Amino acid sequence: MGSVADKARGRAKELAGRLTGNERLVAEGRTDQAKAKARRALRNLRERARGVMDAFGRS
Numbered sequence: 001m002g003s004v005a006d007k008a009r010g011r012a013k014e015l016a017g018r019l020t021g022n023e024r025l026v027a028e029g030r031t032d033q034a035k036a037k038a039r040r041a042l043r044n045l046r047e048r049a050r051g052v053m054d055a056f057g058r059s
Helices: 003-020 023-055
Strands: none
Touching: 003 023
């Protein structure tokens, strides 16, 4: 699942948890959002690494 979907799912879970008073669901939502943030960071790191490798003439 992509980071955008994880973020949206996380927000939905967090909101549903807040509305129902379900702390576990709130925590799951926050976890999904953190996963999305980590995936975005990893994707950005990979793109930067590719750029550096291309700049130095990747073989």
